[in-house]
Amino acid sequence: MRLVVPLQGVVQGRGGLIFGSLIPCALFYFLQLYLKRHRSPNSRSNPPSPSASAQNLAELTRTSSRSNLLSRGSIVPVLISSLATSISKPNDSPYYIGLDKASEDPYDRIDNPDGVIQLGLSENRLCFDLIEKWMLENLKDSMRGREEGDLSISGIASYQPLDGTMELKMAMAGFMSRVMGGAVSFEPSQMVLTAGATPAIETLCFCLADHGNAFLVPTPYYPGFDRDMKWRTGVELIPVHCRNTDNFVLSISALNQAFNQTRKRGTKIRGILLSNPANPVGNLLSREMLCDLLYFAREKNIHIISDEIFAGSIYGNEEFVSIADVVDSEDFDKSRVHIVYGLSKDLSLPGFRVGMIYSFNENVLAAARKLTRFSSISAPTQRLLVSMLSDARFIEEYMVTNKKRIRNMHDLFVAGLEGLGIRCADSSAGLYCWADMSKLILTYGEKGELELWEKLLHVAKINITPGSACHCIEPGWFRCCFTTLDKEDIPVVMERIRKLADTRAASRG
Amino acid sequence: MAIEIEKPSVGLSKVAVSETHGEDSPYFAGWKAYDENPYNESSNPSGVIQMGLAENQVSFDLLEKYLEEHSEASSWGEGAPGFRENALFQDYHGLKSFRQAMANFMEQIRGGRAKFDPDRIVLTAGATAANELLTFILADPGDALLVPTPYYPGFDRDLRWRTGVKIVPIHCDSSNNFQVTPEAMEAAYRCAESMNLKVRGILITNPSNPLGATIQRSVLEQILDFATNKNIHLVSDEIYSGSTFSSSEFISIAEVLETRGYKDSERVHIVYSLSKDLGLPGFRVGTIYSYNDKVVTTARRMSSFTLISSQTQHLLACMLSNKEFSENYIKTNRERLTWRYDMIINGLKNAGIECLKGNAGLFCWMNLSPLLEEPTRESELALWKVILNEVRLNISPGSSCHCSEPGWFRVCFANMSEQTLEVALGRIHKFMEQRRRN
Numbered sequence: 001m002r003l004v005v006p007l008q009g010v011v012q013g014r015g016g017l018i019f020g021s022l023i024p025c026a027l028f029y030f031l032q033l034y035l036k037r038h039r040s041p042n043s044r045s046n047p048p049s050p051s052a053s054a055q056n057l058a059e060l061t062r063t064s065s066r067s068n069l070l071s072r073g074s075i076v077p078v079l080i081s082s083l084a085t086s087i088s089k090p091n092d093s094p095y096y097i098g099l100d101k102a103s104e105d106p107y108d109r110i111d112n113p114d115g116v117i118q119l120g121l122s123e124n125r126l127c128f129d130l131i132e133k134w135m136l137e138n139l140k141d142s143m144r145g146r147e148e149g150d151l152s153i154s155g156i157a158s159y160q161p162l163d164g165t166m167e168l169k170m171a172m173a174g175f176m177s178r179v180m181g182g183a184v185s186f187e188p189s190q191m192v193l194t195a196g197a198t199p200a201i202e203t204l205c206f207c208l209a210d211h212g213n214a215f216l217v218p219t220p221y222y223p224g225f226d227r228d229m230k231w232r233t234g235v236e237l238i239p240v241h242c243r244n245t246d247n248f249v250l251s252i253s254a255l256n257q258a259f260n261q262t263r264k265r266g267t268k269i270r271g272i273l274l275s276n277p278a279n280p281v282g283n284l285l286s287r288e289m290l291c292d293l294l295y296f297a298r299e300k301n302i303h304i305i306s307d308e309i310f311a312g313s314i315y316g317n318e319e320f321v322s323i324a325d326v327v328d329s330e331d332f333d334k335s336r337v338h339i340v341y342g343l344s345k346d347l348s349l350p351g352f353r354v355g356m357i358y359s360f361n362e363n364v365l366a367a368a369r370k371l372t373r374f375s376s377i378s379a380p381t382q383r384l385l386v387s388m389l390s391d392a393r394f395i396e397e398y399m400v401t402n403k404k405r406i407r408n409m410h411d412l413f414v415a416g417l418e419g420l421g422i423r424c425a426d427s428s429a430g431l432y433c434w435a436d437m438s439k440l441i442l443t444y445g446e447k448g449e450l451e452l453w454e455k456l457l458h459v460a461k462i463n464i465t466p467g468s469a470c471h472c473i474e475p476g477w478f479r480c481c482f483t484t485l486d487k488e489d490i491p492v493v494m495e496r497i498r499k500l501a502d503t504r505a506a507s508r509g
Numbered sequence: 510m511a512i513e514i515e516k517p518s519v520g521l522s523k524v525a526v527s528e529t530h531g532e533d534s535p536y537f538a539g540w541k542a543y544d545e546n547p548y549n550e551s552s553n554p555s556g557v558i559q560m561g562l563a564e565n566q567v568s569f570d571l572l573e574k575y576l577e578e579h580s581e582a583s584s585w586g587e588g589a590p591g592f593r594e595n596a597l598f599q600d601y602h603g604l605k606s607f608r609q610a611m612a613n614f615m616e617q618i619r620g621g622r623a624k625f626d627p628d629r630i631v632l633t634a635g636a637t638a639a640n641e642l643l644t645f646i647l648a649d650p651g652d653a654l655l656v657p658t659p660y661y662p663g664f665d666r667d668l669r670w671r672t673g674v675k676i677v678p679i680h681c682d683s684s685n686n687f688q689v690t691p692e693a694m695e696a697a698y699r700c701a702e703s704m705n706l707k708v709r710g711i712l713i714t715n716p717s718n719p720l721g722a723t724i725q726r727s728v729l730e731q732i733l734d735f736a737t738n739k740n741i742h743l744v745s746d747e748i749y750s751g752s753t754f755s756s757s758e759f760i761s762i763a764e765v766l767e768t769r770g771y772k773d774s775e776r777v778h779i780v781y782s783l784s785k786d787l788g789l790p791g792f793r794v795g796t797i798y799s800y801n802d803k804v805v806t807t808a809r810r811m812s813s814f815t816l817i818s819s820q821t822q823h824l825l826a827c828m829l830s831n832k833e834f835s836e837n838y839i840k841t842n843r844e845r846l847t848w849r850y851d852m853i854i855n856g857l858k859n860a861g862i863e864c865l866k867g868n869a870g871l872f873c874w875m876n877l878s879p880l881l882e883e884p885t886r887e888s889e890l891a892l893w894k895v896i897l898n899e900v901r902l903n904i905s906p907g908s909s910c911h912c913s914e915p916g917w918f919r920v921c922f923a924n925m926s927e928q929t930l931e932v933a934l935g936r937i938h939k940f941m942e943q944r945r946r947n
Contacts, residue, residue, distance in 0.1 A: 078740055078776040081709070084646040084807040128593045135592055139584050153573045158564060159790045195634050195793070196599075199814045206671055207525040211650075227813070232645055232671065270522075301519055336519040344599070351598040351819030353634075367525035370532065371671070374638045378818035379791030380583075 083232065094453055095120065095223035095470075098463040107461070109488065117485075117493055120463040122279065122431045124313065124348045124483040126405040127398060131348065134394050138387060156379035163372040164193025164356075168382045171389035172341075172356060178395060179312035179346060184325040190358055192368040193382075197309050197342035197355035198228050199375035204338055204357055205233045207367045208303050209270040214238050215305070216258055216272045218250040220434075220470035220477070222279045222307075229273065238262050238269070241473040247426050248281045248434070250274075252292050259300060271303030271336075272296075277310040277320065280470050280479035281434045282427030284318050290326040294337070303336045312346030312399065315407035316428020327360065334360035343385070345431060347398075352381045406431065406483060409490075413482040416494040420501060431483040435464075438476025440501055449475040455504075460496040529670040535890060536561070536662045536909035543903045550928060558933045561903040563718065563871045564924040565752065565788035567845040571838050572788070575828055582827035591823070598819040601812050603632040607822040610829035611796055615781060617835055618751045623763035629798055631808040632822070636748050636782035636795040638815040640667045640712075643778055643797055646807050647742045648674045648709035653701045654744075655679050655711040657689045659874075659910035659917070661718045668712070677701040677708070680913045683876075686865060687720055688728055689713070694735045710742030710776075711735065716749040716759060716869035719910050719919035721850075723753060723869050726760045733765060733777070742776045751786030751839055753869040754847040766800065774800035783825070785871060786842070792821050846871070846923060849930070853922045856934035860941040871923040875904070878916025880944065889915040900940045902933055 080088070091097065098120045107115035169188035176186050194200040209215065211234035217225065219239045229235055240258045242248040255272070262269055272293065276285045285293075297304045306323040314320050327334050342355035354377055359365050389395065414424050414433055425434040441448040446468050453466040456478075467477035485493070531537070539561050548556035576583060598604065608627035615625045633639040648654060650673030656664060657679040668676060679697040681687040694711070701708045713732060715724040724732075736743040745762040753759040766774045779798040784790035794817055799805050829835055853873055854864055865874040881888040886908045893906040896918075907917035922930055 076740060078742055078801075079709075080646055080801075080803055080807065081649045081652075083649070084803070087807045087810055088803050123597060125593075125597070128596075131596070132592055135584070140580070153569060153576055156791050157569065157572065157789050158566070159562075195814075195816055195818070202814055207522055210522045210524075213522075231811070232814075270520075303519055333519075349596050351596050353599070353816050353818045361519075363521055364525065367521065370530045373635075373667075374641055374671075375634055375815045376793050378634070378793045378821040380824060381818040381820050384820065 087231065093223055093226075093469050094450065094466050098453075098457055098465065101457055102463040105461075107489075109486070109492075114461065116457070117462045117489065117496070119432075119480045119482065119484070119493070120465045121484060122345065122481045123350065124345060124402070124406070124431050126409065126483050127348060127402045130394075130398050130401060134388060134391070138391070139384075156383050160376070160379050160382070162376045163369040164191065164377055165379075165382050165386075167386045168193060168377070168389075171386045175389045175395060176311075176341060176358075178399065180308075180320060180322045180325070184322055184328055186324065186358060190360065190365060192357040192359070192365060192372055193377050194355045194357065194372055195353040195375040195377050196350075197307070197340050197344065198224070200340045200342065200355040200357045201225070201228045201305070201307065202231075202233065203368050203371045203375070204305055204340065204359075204364070205229050205235055206371060207364050208305075208338075209233065209235045210268075211235070213268045213270045214262055216240050216255060216262075216269060217471075218242050218255075218274065218278075220248070220280055220467055220472035220479075221273075222275060223465070223469045225273065235270075236267060237273070238267075239471045239473075244425070244436070244474055244477075247283060248278070249283060250285075250289065250293075252296055255293075255296060269300070269302055271305055273305045273307070274323075275307045275310075276323070277308075277314070277429030279310060279430060280432060280465065280467075281425055282310075282430035282432060283425070284314075284320055284428055287321045287326060290321060290323055291330060294323075294326065294330070294332045297336050298333055301336075303338065305338050305340060307340045309340065309342050309345050310430045311341070312402070313406060313431055314429045315403060315410050318428040320429065324358070335364075336361070338364060346402075347388075352385070353377060354381065354385060409482045409485065409487070412487060412490050413480070413485075413493075416490050417480075417497075420494060420498055422497075425477075432479050432481040435478050435480055436476060437478050438474075440504060441476050442504065444475060446475050452476075453478070455500060456497070460500040462493055462496055524671055527670070529666060531662065531666045534662065534909055535893060536905055539893075539897055539903040539905070542897055546901075548901070548929065548932075550926075550932075554932075555901065557897070557901045557903055558929060558936075559903050559924065560921045560933060561905045561919075562924050563785065563921050564790060565785055565842075565846075565871050566925065567849060567923050568788055568838065568842045571834075571841060572828075575831070575834050579827060579831070582824045595819045595823050599816065601632075601809050601816060603630070603817065604819065604822040604826055606830065607826040608632070610826045611781075614829045614835055615750075615798070617839060618786070619759070619761050619764065620756050623761055623767050625763070625798060629800065629805055631797040631799070631805060631812055632817050633795040633797065633812050634793040634815040634817055635790075636746065636780050636784065637663065637667050639780045639782070639795040639797045640664070640744075640746065641670075641672065642808055642811055642815065643744055643780065643804075644668045644672045644674050645811065646804055647744070647778075648672065649707075650674065651706070652709045653677045653706040655694065655697045655701070655708060657681050657693075657713060657717075659687065659719055659907055659912035661714060662905070662909045664712070674709075675706055677704075677706065678911055678913075679711070682914050683865075683917075686722070687717075687874075688725070689732060691731050691735060694732070698739060708739065708741055710744055712744040712746065714746040714748070715762070716747075716753060718749065718870060719872060719905065719907075720865055720874045721867035721870035721872050721919075722865065722874075723759045726765065729760060729762055729765050733762065736776055737773055740776075742778065744778050744780060746780040748780065748782045748785050749870045750781070751842065752846055752871060754843060754850060755868065756839075756843065758868050763798075771800065775804075776801070778804060787838070792825070793817060794821065794825065849922045849927075852927070852930060853920070853934065856930075857937065860934070860938040861945075862937070862941065865917075872919050872921040875918045875920050876916060877918055878914070881916050884915050886915050892916075893918070896940070900936050902936060 102116040102118040105115045107117040169191045173186040173188045214236040217237045219241050238258050240254050242250055259269055311320055327337050337360055339358040344350035357368050417435055423436050441452050449466050449468055456462055465479040543557045543559045546556045548558040608630045611630055612625040612627040653675045656676050677697050679693050698708055777800050782795040797808050863876045867873050889906050889908055896902055905919040
């Protein structure tokens with residue numbers, strides 16, 4: 001290294017032409033000869049001819065590229081892209097750190113009673129028995145093709161339409177319609193299927209926005225959006241803060257303010273990203289609010305993406321209204337409305353990777369279709385799901401039972417928290433509740449919230465997601481997912497929180 | 510109140526409106542012609558025969574037999590004990606058993622001459638996604654990758670579209686059977702520099718698509734030396750590695766690294782998939798195998814956008830870890846592809862057409878330059894149109910593969926029955942005879 005740096009200075013012309021070309025040239029020539037002679041005996045490569053290597057050397061000295069000079073002997077490691085460099089850094093979001101910790105030391109009532117209880121992953125485990133039963137009774141037939149002579153593999157082995165088979169789109173259309181209360185029908189030709197909702201959202205972003213553009217996102221929001229919407233698209237997310245006093249419901253004036261402020265600094269807003277039902281709060285957007293949002297989008301000429309992935313996880317009495325329903329019934333410009341959906345939450349099948357983009361915009365659909373080549377759903381899974389989703393009796397039973405069980409868990413969990421003096425925001429959907437733990441914070445603020453999060457994770461050994469990871473402007477709120485628990489585990493959770501609360505109260509006074 | 514008036518309707522992104530998806534090129538126009546008038550032995554015997562799709566249908570029966578005899582692969586066992594875990598499994602590390610099975614399968618294909626560590630395998634939904642992902646990781650927007658010509662037309666889209674990365678071709682020609690040379694690589698590098706493009710890597714396909722030939726060891730060594738010399742990455746797309754006609758002729762870059770004691774291997778990455786070798790493109794199974802820890806870590810994280818269904822991982826883990834099945838499959842598949850290749854080469858020879866000497870892949874590289882009016886791209890496309898519309902065969906013109914010499918065409922032979930191939934050869938024979946008479 002020390003030898004090379006002064007040479008570089010010479011090469012860059014400070015030592016004059018002779019020194020600049022002759023000396024480094026000669027030195028490298030001898031270095032190369034040395035390396036050639038000491039090459040591994042197993043190498044069968046033909047050593048480059050002297051004339052070729054001299055030519056190369058001349059090339060090298062003419063360019064002052066540092067990496068060329070230093071590549072002899074590979075002193076500098078080969079670089080990866082700036083994007084990759086930023087992704088390779090250890091994840092500092094509590095959302096991901098918590099997930100890792102919980103998976104390293106997972107709680108098990110019998111085998112690991114002191115493990116970390118996972119309340120940070122919005123997964124629904126309450127109705128697996130129903131799905132398992134269906135599998136046992138139907139799997140053999142479901143993997144076979146429908147038609148006579150349609151052998152089990154050749155129908156699904158070959159290239160399928162990259163944006164999903166028509167059979168699955170039709171089955172999904174029926175399922176979505178049922179999930180959203182039958183109020184709206186979905187058109188299979190307006191669907192683009194993807195390997196999960198994660199690529200659906202990213203693909204939509206690629207279609208609607210250029211590098212450096214922005215989306216308005218009401219807070220608190222799902223921490224994964226920071227990755228899904230921003231990483232590779234280069235898009236910015238502008239938080240639009242919602243407050244406890246409004247029960248974390250979006251206000252148009254806050255949206256307007258955020259829009260204008262962003263515009264002022266020269267960034268172009270391409271759309272609003274909504275989650276309805278909301279994650280992490282779990283509330284629903286009213287029909288009125290959806291109309292207001294559509295007016296706003298029209299006025300600013302921007303898109304609306306509505307992530308409705310929890311539409312089938314309603315436990316409250318409030319009715320879910322899809323933006324598709326509103327757009328149908330009123331005279332709105334549909335071309336700016338796009339819905340994201342998937343089966344990870346409502347049907348408990350995150351591993352199967354089934355998501356979709358539903359759009360009213362033919363140009364968006366055309367572009368998105370071409371992009372699905374990078375994230376298509378695996379054919380055997382498509383076939384399995386066509387069978388499952390077409391079983392109307394099973395789906396009906398599943399939806400009714402699922403709603404009941406989520407509601408039971410919700411009520412038990414929220415009551416448990418209330419018993420500890422912890423209040424939850426009003427919510428009627430999702431697999432989680434939004435709890436106000438500000439009373440447990442030692443110093444009110446983001447730092448205090450993170451300190452509490454850490455103690456909850458490492459001392460009380462429960463993994464819940466702090467509001468700051470969700471960009472919540474008010475400290476002290478935590479998302480607690482309760483659908484990965486058994487009923488018997490709820491008292492354990494509450495006991496651990498109580499113990500921590502008592503310790504803190506004692507240390508305070 | 511600001512209202513955007515420059516666009517009456519809401520706008521889309523540059524990516525959405527760009528033509529980089531390439532679907533307006535002749536390569537895809539031929540597919541459209543086929544879709545509109547597809548050949549069928551009984552119902553449409555005069556339709557267009559699809560010879561532009563590199564799909565392997567010669568060994569389906571082996572897969573079917575396996576699945577019939579091993580129902581545990583398609584299900585989760587008695588009482589489905591593993592189902593719950595599997596359905597919930599969305600970990601981007603992928604099922605350990607599946608990665609192990611893939612590593613073993615890749616070793617088997619290479620006759621055990623290279624070892625693969627399952628923890629260096631990153632899973633993606635297809636090699637298309639793997640190539641794009643690697644490009645995002647190895648290069649910044651505006652940077653360049655060097656790719657030898659002729660190359661798979663899909664690269665123009667997969668490597669460039671969303672990544673913003675450019676391809677600078679390394680020109681190869683028939684004087685040495687289209688092999689890469691150090692001079693050609695150097696020329697491409699200089700060309701990139703003259704356009705102020707930073708070269709981040711070189712991407713080779715071995716066995717080559719569309720040439721249908723493996724890269725010789727000496728050439729691989731030269732390519733690796735070049736990459737080392739320039740301190741850039743080397744991506745080896747080995748998607749056809751299991752479709753070689755003899756087990757000994759294919760040399761993987763992994764073997765070259767093994768011989769060198771893995772010195773300087775952090776610049777090397779291998780892409781693989783089951784779409785060609787196992788004939789399962791619908792399953793969407795691809796992998797990145799990287800010798801670079803940082804690349805493995807970041808690729809894994811980024812694979813969240815392109816995960817393989819856990820159901821499929823489970824099924825394939827069962828199938829590929831069955832040594833009896835995988836050994837038999839690799840051997841039989843090779844034999845059948847060789848048979849097909851001989852059949853098409855002889856058929857073309859009888860019609861007076863020469864092909865590049867090939868030893869791998871699902872296609873042959875046919876030389877029709879003697880038939881061209883002029884040695885130009887336009888002449889080649891005119892001939893291609895004649896073959897599409899009159900002979901009714903969809904074959905891929907070399908220009909869509911960026912071949913610098915006009916008159917070469919890629920012809921696929923494994924995506925149809927033997928009878929259909931006979932029909933296609935018959936049509937070519939007739940066409941050549943007519944031309945001779947005129």
